Amino acid sequence: MNIRKSWVIAIKDFEIFKKKKEILMSLFIFPLIMGIVFPLIILGIIEDPNLKVHELITAINTFSLLYIMLPGFIPPSLASYSIVGEKTEKTLEPLLASPITDDELLFGKIIASFLPSIFISYLSALLFMLLINIFTYDKLHYFFFPNWNMGVILLLIIPFVILLSVEVNVLISSKISDLRTASQLGALSMTPFLGLYFAFQTYLIGLNLFNLLVLILFLVFLVVTLFILTKSVFNREKILTKWD
Amino acid sequence: MIEVENLSKKFDNMTAVDNISFNIEEGEVFGFVGPNGAGKTTTIRMLTCLISSTSGTAKIAGYDINKKSDTLKIRKMIGLIPDNVGLYNELSAYKNLDFCGKLYGMENSKREENIKYFLKMLGIWDKKDIIVGKFSKGMKQKLAIARALIHDPEILFLDEPTANLDPSSSKTVRNFLIDLKQENKTIFINTHNFAEVQQICDKIGIMNTKLLRVSTQKDFKESIWGIKTIVQLDKVTDSVLNALNNVSFKNMSVSGDKLIFDLNDPQKENPAIINTIVNAGGRILYVTKLDPSLEDTYLKFLREEN
Numbered sequence: 042m043n044i045r046k047s048w049v050i051a052i053k054d055f056e057i058f059k060k061k062k063e064i065l066m067s068l069f070i071f072p073l074i075m076g077i078v079f080p081l082i083i084l085g086i087i088e089d090p091n092l093k094v095h096e097l098i099t100a101i102n103t104f105s106l107l108y109i110m111l112p113g114f115i116p117p118s119l120a121s122y123s124i125v126g127e128k129t130e131k132t133l134e135p136l137l138a139s140p141i142t143d144d145e146l147l148f149g150k151i152i153a154s155f156l157p158s159i160f161i162s163y164l165s166a167l168l169f170m171l172l173i174n175i176f177t178y179d180k181l182h183y184f185f186f187p188n189w190n191m192g193v194i195l196l197l198i199i200p201f202v203i204l205l206s207v208e209v210n211v212l213i214s215s216k217i218s219d220l221r222t223a224s225q226l227g228a229l230s231m232t233p234f235l236g237l238y239f240a241f242q243t244y245l246i247g248l249n250l251f252n253l254l255v256l257i258l259f260l261v262f263l264v265v266t267l268f269i270l271t272k273s274v275f276n277r278e279k280i281l282t283k284w285d
Numbered sequence: 286m287i288e289v290e291n292l293s294k295k296f297d298n299m300t301a302v303d304n305i306s307f308n309i310e311e312g313e314v315f316g317f318v319g320p321n322g323a324g325k326t327t328t329i330r331m332l333t334c335l336i337s338s339t340s341g342t343a344k345i346a347g348y349d350i351n352k353k354s355d356t357l358k359i360r361k362m363i364g365l366i367p368d369n370v371g372l373y374n375e376l377s378a379y380k381n382l383d384f385c386g387k388l389y390g391m392e393n394s395k396r397e398e399n400i401k402y403f404l405k406m407l408g409i410w411d412k413k414d415i416i417v418g419k420f421s422k423g424m425k426q427k428l429a430i431a432r433a434l435i436h437d438p439e440i441l442f443l444d445e446p447t448a449n450l451d452p453s454s455s456k457t458v459r460n461f462l463i464d465l466k467q468e469n470k471t472i473f474i475n476t477h478n479f480a481e482v483q484q485i486c487d488k489i490g491i492m493n494t495k496l497l498r499v500s501t502q503k504d505f506k507e508s509i510w511g512i513k514t515i516v517q518l519d520k521v522t523d524s525v526l527n528a529l530n531n532v533s534f535k536n537m538s539v540s541g542d543k544l545i546f547d548l549n550d551p552q553k554e555n556p557a558i559i560n561t562i563v564n565a566g567g568r569i570l571y572v573t574k575l576d577p578s579l580e581d582t583y584l585k586f587l588r589e590e591n
Contacts, residue, residue, distance in 0.1 A: 049387040053373070053380075060375035060416075135371040135432065138333050139388040140360040278336040282296065 042144045050141070050149025051156070058119060058157065067118035068157060072165030075111055079104040080172035087180055094181065101173055101185060106241050108169075108194050110234040112162040113206040116154045117227030120210030123150035125223045128280060143275050147211060147268070154207040162199050166191070193253055201260035206231055208267040215275045286311040286440060286471045287332065292341035294327050301327040304341065305496035309488070311439075312469040314462075316476060316486035318583060323492045325475040326368060329442050332473070333365050346439065361389065364433030368444040368475075370425045374418035378409060378428050381417055382435050389436035396435070403431035407461065423454025430461060440471045447478050459484060479580035491583065497590060502579060509582045509589075511535070512551050513575035516544045516558065519568035528565035532557050545575070 058064050086092060086100060127133040136146070170186035177185055210227035217223040237256075240246040246256075287309040294302040302324040309315045317325050330336045332343055334356040346362060348355035372381050379400060386396035404410040407427040417425060426446065433441060446462070447455040455478070462485050465472060476482060482489055482502075489505060491498045498505065518525065521542050529537065529544075534554045536547035544562075548554045551574075562569060577585075 043390075046388060046390070049384065053376070053384045056380065057373060057375045130374070131367075131369040132371045132373055134335065134367040134369075135365055135385070135429075136388075137335055138360060138363070138365040138367075139385065140357045140390075141388060142357070281330065281335055 042142065042148065044145075044148070046141050046145045047149035047152060050146060051152035054119075054123070054150070054153035055157065058122075058153075061122075064118050064122065068115065068161055071111065071114055072161045073168075075107065076165035076168030077172065079107070079169055080176055083173060084176045087176060092180075097177065097180060098185075101177070102190070103242065104169070105191055105194065106238055108162070108166055108191075109198050109202065109241060110231070110238040112158065112199050113202045113231040113234050114228055115158040115161055116203055116206040117210050117224050117231075119157060120150070120154040120207045121214050121223035121227050123154060123211050124214040124280065125217060125219065126214075128218065134281060137277050137281065143272055143277070147215075147271055147275060150211050150214075151204075151207050151268075154210065155203055158203045158207065159200060162203065163195065166195055166199075197253065197257055198260075201257065201264060202234060204264050205260065205267065208264065208271055212267065212271040212274065215271065215280065286313070287315075287343070287345055287473065289332070289343040290341055292328070292331060292343050293339045294324070294331060294336070295339045300494060302331070302338075303495045305492070306341075307490055307496060307499045309471060309473065311471055312466075313488055314466050314472040314474065314486045316474050316482035316489045317492055318476060318479070318482060318489060319492035319497075324494050325492055326444055328492070329365075329444050329473065329475055333363055333442055334359050361436075362439045364436070364438035364441045366426075366429045366433045366441075366443045366446055368448065370429035372417045372425055372428055372432070375416060377414045377416050378404065378420070379413040381428060382432055385432045386435045391436055399435050399437070400431075403434060407431055407457075421454075423450050423457070426450055426454065426458055427461075430458065434465075438470075440473065441465065442473045444475045445477065446474060447476070447481055455481075479578065479583065483579045489579075491586065493587075493590075498586070505586075506577060506579070506582050509586050510575060510577055512548045514546045514548060514551060514555055514558070515573050515575055516546070516562065517570040517572075518542050518544065518562070519570060522565075522567065525562055525565045525567040528561045529558070532561050534558065 058068070083097070083100060083104070087097065124133070127136060170191065174184045174186055206227070209230040210223070213226045213230070214223045217226065237246075246252050289308070290306050291304050292302060292306070293300065293304050305328065317328065319325055327336070331338050331350060332345065334350050338351060343350045345359045348359045350356070350359060373384070376384065382400045382403070383396065386399065391399070400413075401410065404413050407430065409424055409427060412420070412424070417428065420428065430446070433443075443462075447458050450458065459481055462472065462474075466485060472485075474481070474486065486502065488499065488501055490496055500508070519542065521539055521544065526539075532554070534546050534548050538545045538547075546554070546558060555572075559569065559572065
């Protein structure tokens, strides 16, 4: 596999995403809500003079844990464009006629959706942490972030959640011929992470090192399996002929 | 350069291409004509390794389209212009070509040189930074040609290159193809445009799921119409007709004051016919060779086939 070719495809997709308002909107709105609205809710409850410190910490942790699940909802708009978009805009045929392998094409499409999603997620998390620190300093007398939990979520969980979301969506995109359906199915595919969120939130799974290690190994397994699956179901001929 | 042998393609129970065979030599321009749904696009897609064949073989410059290890080599040496241009509307003309050149692994300097060369040659260099979405159909088609040529392919496949273009844009594209022909590129064109075929193609293939005929234009016309000479006289007289009874040719018909001769060997028969008419007192106004258009020939051929 020639990574350079995958990178060329990804760069081209970045250029296109920048020019598509509907993609930009869907890319920024959700993370901005997370990064600004959540801290504003904290700001609202902090006004309550009866609020105890541990209650405030629980509230912040609840929002922090949403970062396990919510970044998974960023890639669908990008990833669903990957194959369906090329097909509906009639650019797929010359692309497939060029000397690129399925691996190079799919990997390029994954990079194209992964990098903006992770960038936006980190931007949102940065905004979230910054505003929380500003809003809660007077009450807590220390900066709540950075902390170990958020570090694990940001550096270990979010990349995998996004990668899985991207792969599921590229897979859906190479099987579904309609952009809207692909995008909706892609968003639906993230519901297992809702379960993960509640498992952490209700302490069904504790955020300890062993559990995290198991979770990360499981996510790695899923990422690799999904790439192999995506590659095996990617059928150039079917995409070109059945979607006409 | 292109050798096709008993190539077929079935989609479920429908046969799109049925056992076709033909050869295209290096530097030859091959026009593939036929009604809609005749299997022309499917044939191009098989030859460009976009879809697999159901049976049969085809070799592109010696590489087998059915061999997975050969498909990347084939794709490297061909350029494709699909029936819809397939350009990225959000990118500029330059970036569209740049993207394509990078996919073919071209060196930076060669890529830049080729982009400049083709955009200038097609008269769109001054619009290189404008996004393609703002281009007219003709400009998009020109850009699609440039994209297909950016990596200096040996073989060019064009699917309806002048469909939906205005006459002026069609002419530009056609002239460009003539230039390419002079550069000894092998060109395979799917088209409904007979003026294009007549002007550019060395050889034609008539397709209707099966390949009905492959020949040069001249052979195709002669096989359908025969070799005919028309002699327009001032007046057709009995003495002229009687004198012609002694001359050897395949057939003759009279239409008003025109004599239409069906010939075997025009170089020998024409002088004899003319001499006989003149000696019999006939007054010849003009002599022409019957040269029907390729379109008329094709339509007559289809009528006869049906």
